[in-house]
Amino acid sequence: MAVVTRRAPDPARTLALLWGTHRHEGRSGLSVRTIVAAAIEIADAEGLEAAVMRRVAEHLGAGTMSLYTHVPGKAELTALMADTVLGSLYQTEPPGAAGDWRDGVRLIARENWALYERHPWLPAAMDGRELGPNIMRKYELELAPLDGIGLTDVEMDSALTMILVYVEGVWRKRRSLRGTQERTGQSDAEWWQTTGPVLDQVMGGGGQFPLGGRVGTAAGTQHNATLDPVHALEFGLDRIIDGIAALISR
Structure with a gap:
């Protein structure tokens, strides 16, 4: 059986693409910017898995191989996509x-949450290694x-890591x-209205739990x-802020 090996991305080439210092060798009227914009549009609508080179080429009405003269592969494209959308923060x-610094922390949380809502594929696209200009700008501003x-x-x-990870x-x-x-066609409220009384019956009255x-x-x-994720976010964020304040006081 033939063993298929996946090409490892070249970190130097990826950084050159992110910072715009690569040699422009593409053809067919395409550019890195147009390719990345098309990939983001596809990922927003269909998920990160759909934003493959072939699909992006079809979206642009170009041949798949013509994209590779601008972007070497999916790994580099994903890094470019992530860095591009981070520029909107x-x-x-x-x-x-x-x-106050507490207001700044809450703004960081609110803005990152909203960015994930606009681009749900983004967390899966960031691996912490592709340090492009927008991720560095984000880091600078959030510090x-x-x-x-x-x-x-x-x-x-x-x-900052604790805030963002949370x-x-x-x-x-x-x-x-x-x-x-x-998948179920049932809201949380509808589910709870049905399940709550049953849970109360089997778990209530000081039984096993x-x-x-x-x-x-x-x-x-x-x-x-x-x-309630929004309540969990606010509750946890307040506790994180309390913890940072306690660290400062020590």
């Missing part, structure tokens, strides 16, 4: 101009509200719940679902 208000408040440089980086994690949970709703039954019923009644 903070066009009107940078986090450092939000006032600003944490600068000069009493954190070391490493603590600033760690605090936001992405809660957003992924929200996306998963949406997928369940789409008295603590889980009490707390789960209280949370489910509050959220009309097993989980």
Whole structure:
């Protein structure tokens, strides 16, 4: 059986593409910009898996091989897509101009959440290695509200990582719940109205799971679902801010 090996992307070539220092050798009236824009449009509509070179070429009415004279492959294209959409962040208000550092942290969370809503494929496209101009701009702007408040440089980086990882994690949970709703055709509220009384019957009355039954019923009644991602985001973000404040005070 033949073994198929996947070509590893060239980090230097990828960085050159991201920063626009590569040699322009493409033909057919295409450009890196038009190819990336088409791929983003496809990914927004159909998911990251659909944004393959063949599909992008069809979208542009070009031959697949003509795309490779601009972008070497899917890995490089994905890096370019991610860096491009990250450029839309903070066009009107940078986090450092939000006032108190706490307001800046909340702005970071809100803007990243909204970006994931516009481009749901983005978290899967970022692997942390392709350091393009827009990801570096994002890092610079998001560090600003944490600068000069009493954190070391490493603590600033760690605090920002904690914020971003938390936001992405809660957003992924929200996306998963949406997928369940789409598959079942039933909203969380509708599900809870049906399931809540049954759970109360089997778990209530101090039975096998008295603590889980009490707390789960209280949370489910509050959220009309097993989980409210927006509430979870705000609650967790407040606790993260409390933790950063405590670190500063020490």
